[in-house]
Amino acid sequence: MGLLDKLSGWLGLRKKEVNVLCLGLDNSGKTTIINQLKPANMQAQEIVPTIGFNIEKFKSSSLSFTVFDMSGQSRYRNLWEHYYKESHAIIFVIDSSDKLRMVVAKEELDTLLNHEDIRSKKIPVLFFANKMDLRDAMSSVKVTQMLCLENIKDKPWHICASNAIEGEGLQEGLDWLQEEQVFKTLSEI
Amino acid sequence: VSDVFIEETLRKWLDAHYDPVAGLYTFSSCVDLADLSGDGESRLVVGDLGSGSSGMKLKVYRGTALMSESTLLDLPAGLVAFFMDLHEPRIPAVAVASGPCVYVYKNLRPYFKFTLPGLEVNSLEQDVWQQAREGQIDPLTLKEMLEGVRKKADIPLSVRSLRFLSLETSDMDEFVQLHKQQPIRRQTVITCIGTLKKSTADEDGVSCLVIGTESSDVYVLDPEAFIILSKMSLPAAPTMMDVTGQFDVEFRITAACRNGNIYILRRESDKPKYCIELSSHPVGLVRVGKNVVVGCTDESLQGFTQKGKKLWRTILPAPITTMAAMDLPTRGFQAVLVGLANCEVQLYRDKNLLSTIKTPDVVTSICFGRYGREDGTLIMTTKGGGLIVKILKRTAAFDDKDSAPGPPLAQSVRLNVPKKTKLYVDQTLRERENGLAMHRAFQMDLSRLRLAAAKAYVKALESSLTPMSSSLTEPLKMNAVVQGLGPSFKLTLNVQNTAACRPVMNLAISFLYDESLYRMRNPYMKIPLLVPGLIYPVETFVECTSDKGISDIIKVFILHEGKSSPLLTAHINMPVSEGLTLN
Ligand SMILES: Nc1nc2c(ncn2[C@@H]2O[C@H](COP(=O)(O)OP(=O)(O)OP(=O)(O)O)[C@@H](O)[C@H]2O)c(=O)[nH]1
Numbered sequence A: 001m002g003l004l005d006k007l008s009g010w011l012g013l014r015k016k017e018v019n020v021l022c023l024g025l026d027n028s029g030k031t032t033i034i035n036q037l038k039p040a041n042m043q044a045q046e047i048v049p050t051i052g053f054n055i056e057k058f059k060s061s062s063l064s065f066t067v068f069d070m071s072g073q074s075r076y077r078n079l080w081e082h083y084y085k086e087s088h089a090i091i092f093v094i095d096s097s098d099k100l101r102m103v104v105a106k107e108e109l110d111t112l113l114n115h116e117d118i119r120s121k122k123i124p125v126l127f128f129a130n131k132m133d134l135r136d137a138m139s140s141v142k143v144t145q146m147l148c149l150e151n152i153k154d155k156p157w158h159i160c161a162s163n164a165i166e167g168e169g170l171q172e173g174l175d176w177l178q179e180e181q182v183f184k185t186l187s188e189i
Numbered sequence B: 001v002s003d004v005f006i007e008e009t010l011r012k013w014l015d016a017h018y019d020p021v022a023g024l025y026t027f028s029s030c031v032d033l034a035d036l037s038g039d040g041e042s043r044l045v046v047g048d049l050g051s052g053s054s055g056m057k058l059k060v061y062r063g064t065a066l067m068s069e070s071t072l073l074d075l076p077a078g079l080v081a082f083f084m085d086l087h088e089p090r091i092p093a094v095a096v097a098s099g100p101c102v103y104v105y106k107n108l109r110p111y112f113k114f115t116l117p118g119l120e121v122n123s124l125e126q127d128v129w130q131q132a133r134e135g136q137i138d139p140l141t142l143k144e145m146l147e148g149v150r151k152k153a154d155i156p157l158s159v160r161s162l163r164f165l166s167l168e169t170s171d172m173d174e175f176v177q178l179h180k181q182q183p184i185r186r187q188t189v190i191t192c193i194g195t196l197k198k199s200t201a202d203e204d205g206v207s208c209l210v211i212g213t214e215s216s217d218v219y220v221l222d223p224e225a226f227i228i229l230s231k232m233s234l235p236a237a238p239t240m241m242d243v244t245g246q247f248d249v250e251f252r253i254t255a256a257c258r259n260g261n262i263y264i265l266r267r268e269s270d271k272p273k274y275c276i277e278l279s280s281h282p283v284g285l286v287r288v289g290k291n292v293v294v295g296c297t298d299e300s301l302q303g304f305t306q307k308g309k310k311l312w313r314t315i316l317p318a319p320i321t322t323m324a325a326m327d328l329p330t331r332g333f334q335a336v337l338v339g340l341a342n343c344e345v346q347l348y349r350d351k352n353l354l355s356t357i358k359t360p361d362v363v364t365s366i367c368f369g370r371y372g373r374e375d376g377t378l379i380m381t382t383k384g385g386g387l388i389v390k391i392l393k394r395t396a397a398f399d400d401k402d403s404a405p406g407p408p409l410a411q412s413v414r415l416n417v418p419k420k421t422k423l424y425v426d427q428t429l430r431e432r433e434n435g436l437a438m439h440r441a442f443q444m445d446l447s448r449l450r451l452a453a454a455k456a457y458v459k460a461l462e463s464s465l466t467p468m469s470s471s472l473t474e475p476l477k478m479n480a481v482v483q484g485l486g487p488s489f490k491l492t493l494n495v496q497n498t499a500a501c502r503p504v505m506n507l508a509i510s511f512l513y514d515e516s517l518y519r520m521r522n523p524y525m526k527i528p529l530l531v532p533g534l535i536y537p538v539e540t541f542v543e544c545t546s547d548k549g550i551s552d553i554i555k556v557f558i559l560h561e562g563k564s565s566p567l568l569t570a571h572i573n574m575p576v577s578e579g580l581t582l583n
């Protein structure tokens, strides 16, 4: 990408394309979150468990996103790694009310972070501690603890409590991601 | 060793939850997993035995939390979740067997109570109580007469009479007054409960309840009307059951019984079709595919076919506390989990140990299946009332190899056997047609060979050509040792008198050799008196006079003075002389 392109991208003349990989266990709310981020007229009314994966595109003020909404069901989780190479950011969604499977979420996260295509990459990871509206949901602090996020030293990461049904907390997360991407673009110039 | 175990366990299982003070006191037969809300999330349903006399509860867990509990009236003997109708959404009911009843819960609310039919009452017992009711006999006479009935009757007494017999004299009258108007009933109790699909094999198909009773009967109940569809009898009271198949098509009930036998009931017959006689009592019964795996009190695990043929047996490191199936259809994996008294849970595929899980306490119940949204969840409760939940890792692989016992892998490798050639086929045909003649010819030749060998042997013995003498007066044995590189050799002849007690006297040794090759210091020696049993080394020196690198045989004879034929003969193969003569 030439200097001119970068400048124009930064100035918003042409939006920078970013590939975002949306991961997390099944039923954590990935599809619901992505659906909320789409323009109102494009949103789906009913959300069903994802089979394989879906590709969604939408734009924010400065970026043009291509989101790979992966299925979280265990039989499809081995698909995730095929998209690590091309992705510029990762959204990892956690069902904060599913205490029992927090170990499974941690196991999948650790596997992801130790993957050869991710390990050495300074890829930003955005965590959504989703379903915070549920009575038995854990706080984002507790989720941070249980997933040992403090141990991630070599990648920028951020966690937001969210309620995907009402769309709460999603914008905060997206803003962080955009900032990360803009900084990254700047540092590449 | 324990570190290896821990590491191995961590590679395969995730520790999802452990509550050492959950207060769950139960057995595998009283635990089940079912999607009780129809939201795709399985709940854990437990019949809690409490302290055994109080605190019996039906408990439901969702994830790590106790979601609901309700009091049970009696000790649960078994608990199953089953679909009793076709209503949508598909929500299973829960059946709890206690005493003579099955309590059915729908949406966790009591829905129906089924009571087993009463058993036949002893008519003599009935007559005696009739007399008591009419005031013809006093309580003491009643007691005497009931004792008499109990001794000789083939139909046992009712619980009422048995309780009456155990009363103090002072309490008898009151008891008679209280009970004499009621009819006598004899009730059995349920020992085990299972489910049997009615007509389809679908996961959410309607199921019949199958109950085993203390009176050695097995009943199949209609899921909607709770009437008895079928009654079968066993030779003894069943304690554990496995049910498979469909009631309307074909089914098989495998029941482990209190007499130490396992019986297999089929649809066509109300009597067992097959019987497995065990050498010790069964404490666990799990079906894996078409085979049955039985755990016994002698710390063994045994595999049988569905017809009762024994396949294998393996020894466990400790007594069994409980057993459960580990069935993962999505990965095509089936194995047996065995809880042991040494705080381990072992996983077996057939007789091969696949993995060992260490537990903080002795496990009393095991249940494997879909819990929450996780298909491979292992739920265990402990003796101390703890609850352990482990989740099988997505990447976990179980290797038959990592278990030491069992046949080597090479045994199952198929050999590359070449195709049958025309020659092979022709020969086979020839052998088939002329088998008799060939056998005769072979036997003839064999006899001839034996005869020739025997003749040669006799000849050798007669002319004393062997280093053994079997003569009755001088039984002798000799062996020779040659030492040295040459040209000088030391010859040691070990002579032994093999007689039981008689010494041998007047013997001599003489040598025969090629004098152009060898020189011997004394080619004739006297042998001292030979005491029986001892080995006498007789030594002499031989010098090789040739430097051509050739060697020859030296013959040794043991002779009796005054006789010309030797007692025995030995041939010594001399080695080639490797040294150089000095002169
Ligand atoms: N209460 C509540 N429910 C939510 C929230 N987000 C999602 N859900 C519900 O959770 C369920 C699963 O949501 P999905 O978006 O399909 O989950 P997913 O992560 O895409 O699942 P897979 O595609 O199977 O990997 C749906 O019933 C959503 O309505 C939330 O923030 N709060």
Ligand SMILES: [Mg+2]
Pocket (backbone or CB within 6 Å): A030, A031, A032, A048, A049, A050, A069, A070, A071, A072
């Ligand atoms: Mg989805």
